[in-house]
Amino acid sequence: MSTLYFYDGHFYEGDPAAVPLEDRGHEFGDGVYEVVRVYGGRPFLLDWHLERFERSCSAIALHNPLPRADWIRLIHEAVLRSHESEAQVYWQLTRGAAPRVHWFPQTDSKITLIVRPQTAAASTGGATLLAYPDERWANVFVKTINLLPNVLAKESAHRAGADEALLVRGGVITEGAGSNAWFVSEGKLYTHPADRHILPGVTRRLVLQLAQSLGIPTEERAVTLSQLKNVEEVFMTGTTTEILPVQKIIAESSLLNQLSTPQEAPPESLLYECVHPVELWAQTGEAPVTERLRAAFAEAVAHCRNHAPMSP
Ligand SMILES: Cc1ncc(COP(=O)(O)O)c(C=O)c1O
Secondary structure: OOOEEEEOOEEEOOOOOOOOOOEHHHHHOOEEEEEEEEEOOEEOOHHHHHHHHHHHHHHOOOOOOOOHHHHHHHHHHHHHHHOOOOEEEEEEEEOOEOOOOOOOOOOOOEEEEEEEEOOOOOOOOOEEEEEEEOOOOOOOOOOEOOOHHHHHHHHHHHHOOOOEEEEEEOOEEEEEOOOEEEEEEOOEEEEOOOOOOOOOOHHHHHHHHHHHHOOOOEEOOOEEHHHHHHOOEEEEEEOOOEEEEEEEEEEOHHHHOOOOOHHHOOOOOEEEEOOOHHHHHHHHOOOOHHHHHHHHHHHHHHHHHOOOOOOO
């Protein structure tokens, strides 16, 4: 089986193309979504995803038609039916279909769910990020299906030959277009606080726990573009990205003038380049923070795989 679809109570083996043209997700982006990674047939950190999903629904006053136990049953059933043990489950809930008016009409919210095969996250020698203006709305903690600013940022990154966009709001690095951002400076780990300017990643939540259990000093504090020169390691996290080491950060030209003094702006657009992990190890006498966290993350995934897949 390749991709499995679910819409409005039914499973389909091909895209059913069944969504009404006047669905509010289609017309307004009036809906929220989640993506869960499946390892060895078992959805990873599903409860945390459902917790965030429930918060997203409440934040936009969207009626969630299923209690959590029913979501868990539906997701497990979809994974079993797909016969995919390495997969991602994407689901979204929209406010449903009605003649187009901006206020909330009387509608039944509609579930779409897709299970796709997922290959392991690329073990790159290090990703390139394009620093790019964060032009999203002020409530990005809501995982809304309105992703146009993220799409535009990702496309610019793609055109610049980068793997991800690193979003910058008023000189402050918020997160990636589809991932959370992490920085290590003098052995301490920094990530943007979970306020309304970032999506509180499920992987971020796990990494904070792993860092604590490894005794890595951590602070939820934003890093600015001009502080990048003091940073030793950068990595990004996300459900399908996992923990992605960053090799370099280049800047979109409009961002270079946000650096506080003209002297701080490098002549070309390169803002950060990592020290080779082996060199870093030699300098600090211990494994780089990114590598320690990646090893702990791999253990958490192995633990997930070693549990038997659940039946619905
Ligand atoms: C904007 C943004 N930030 C962060 C993340 C990472 O969140 P998670 O770890 O829950 O996948 C995502 C994932 O889609 C995202 O879109």
